[in-house]
Each structure stands twice: as C-alpha cells, then as structure tokens.
Amino acid sequence: MYEYLKGKITQIAPGIIVLETKDGVGYRIYPANPYHFEVNQEAQIFVEQIVRENELSLYGFATVTEKQLFNKLLNVSGIGPKSALAILAGARPADLVQAIENSQVDYLTQFPGVGKKTAQQIVLDLSGKMDDFSTLVEGASATFAEAKEGKQAANRSNLEDALAALEALGYAARDLAKVKKALAMETGSTSDLVSKGLTLLVQG
Template sequence: MFEYITGQIEFIGPEYVVVDHNGIGYQIFTPNPYVFHKSSEPIRIYTYQYVREDILALYGFKSRQERSLFIKLLNVSGIGPKGGLAILAAGQTEQVVQAIENEDEKFLVKFPGVGKKTARQMILDLKGKLGEVLTDTAPDLFSDSAVFDTKSASTSAELDDALEALKALGYAEREVARVVPELLKEALSTDQYIKKALQLLLNGKR
C-alpha cells in the first residue's frame, strides 16, 4: 500500500492527474483534478490502491481525512470508486459526515449515483463510525498557494474544463446545463467553477 506519492504534476485531466516521481508517471484518480496545478515544485498526494479482478488503480486525495472517508464509502453497498469520488468532489468532508450522522437523506441523494436506497445504506453502514475521519488532524499539505496558479486569467476554456469534470463525476449533461447560466456570471478558475457548480447542484439551485 502506498501511503502517499510526492512528485511533480505532469498532466491534469477531467478524471485524473499524472504525477512524475523519479521518472515514473503515476496515474492518480482524484475527486477534483483541477485543484492541482502544473509546477516545478513537488507536491504530496495521499493515495489508496484499489485492487479488483478487473481493475488496479490509484486514487489520490489532498488529506488523510478525505482518503479515510473515501475508504469508508467503498464499504457501502452500491458505492464504487467513481461514486466515492463524486461524493468527495465538493471538497467538504465534514459536510458529508454531518449529513450521515444527521440521517439527512435529502442531502445525500443530491450526489450523482446516490438514490434513496444508497443514501439509507450509507447512513446504516456509516453512522457513528466516522469519528476517525474528523479526528485525523494531519496537516493538509495542499494549501491553495501550492496548487493554484493565481496569476492565470480565467477563460472560457477553464469553464469548458470544469463542465467536462462535472460530467466525469457522473452528472448528466442536462443537470450541468442548468447551472451554466450562473457560472457564466463570473470569471473563475477551473477549480472554482467546479466548486461553485457543485454547490449549486447540491443546494438544488437551478
């Protein structure tokens, strides 16, 4: 099991990043690849190696807390790696934990791929078992200053990348289309577009 990988980001796509470590490129699937930025400075990604008969993949996270929640989600019937990443994409681990602890099914079913049955299963399987997720106080090595390019100007290409990332997370094209008018009101980075779109989708604002 890899605890983490430290290296330079060489590629950023809608579903994964490629990290160069000592000349080896690691394909790492993450909740939101666009929180990362290509840089000559090495960064650290906490990883989880997922092994099944038909798949061998690395999943990466900005903190140990996020990874812990992902692993917990994989233990829920009906949630696979893609579903787990979609739930974590909003980047608010505490919010997901709170929804489970409060048995807030209405909040949980707003995630792509999560219906009432899966939401109820999440609550049954995880309620009262997520304390370690929030008590893990390991420092977050992914400060915004390390992964954002604050000098780059937002363009329509960044919005296009954000929309592709949302589709990769499992949101239907019609759902994505409904939040586009709100997104067009601001000039944001790709990551900021994704975060705003997720907030709109989760809050039910169209």
C-alpha cells in the same frame, strides 16, 4: 501498498492527474477533483490502490482525511470507487460527516449516482462509525459559528450606519423607528440599506 506519493504534477485532464516522482515514473491517479492541482506543482498526494480482476488503479487525495472518508464510503454496500470520488468531489468533509451522523438522506442524494436507497444505505452502514472525524466536525462548527457571528456584527454595523445616514438626510427619529425593524431583517451594504430605507420612508 502506497500511503502517499511525492512529485510533480505533469498532466491534468478530466478525471485524472499524472504525478511524476523523482525516479522518473509517472503515476496515473484518479483524484476527487483534478483541478485542485496545477501543472508543474510539487505535490504530496495520498493514494489508495484498488485492485480488481481487470483493473489496478490509484485514487488520489489532497488530504489524509479525504482518503479516510473514501475508504469509509467503500465499506457501504453499493458504493464503488467512482461513486465515492463523486461524493468527495461535491462535499466538504465536515458537511459529509455531519450529514451521515444526522441521517440527512436528502443531502446525500444530491451526488451523482446516489439515489434515496443508496443514501439510506450510507446512513445505515456509517452512522455512529464516524468518531475518527469528530474533531473535523467540531472545528467546522466552530468556524461556522465564528463566521455567522462576524456576519451578524457586520449587519448590525451597516444598519446603524444606514440609520445615521437617513437621519442626516433629515428624517425624524419617529420615522426611522418605523423602518428600523424592517431594515434589521435585510442584509447588504450600508448603501443597500439606505436605499431600502428611503423606499420604505417614501411609501410611508
């Protein structure tokens, strides 16, 4: 019935938020993470209305992607709205999609209420049906690769600076060559690498 609601967040509590629209109606919404929002924040919340025998509830999401994933999870036997929210609250959308497509059952069992049998059911019901999220995963993979490359570059720079500092302290090139390989396996600031290098050099 509803695609999204716009208004001001007037209340945040564990498990719920209240969104007051311009017509003065306050909607009680169950989000994946209520603390993603702030009181008095103007927000557009994507919502899914679930109607059951004794219940009419609105589930809310910060992005349309989260809403789409929520509906995908509801198609899994044994997954209800609360379980789907718990999964979305604890996973990045791209990680969740990758876990499903790669049959990573152990990853899925980390969420509340998801045992091994349910995790296997998620994979069985949704694997191969996540094409709508392919660009999401590709973007996340690219971002991860860029971050990894940047971190490796920083580590190389820190290593070079640490070796230069050790050389300035009077250590010979042949001694530095002995510890370079060990330092290359370490991560940390230049200062951390210098301290580790000194320890290795003293140990000889």
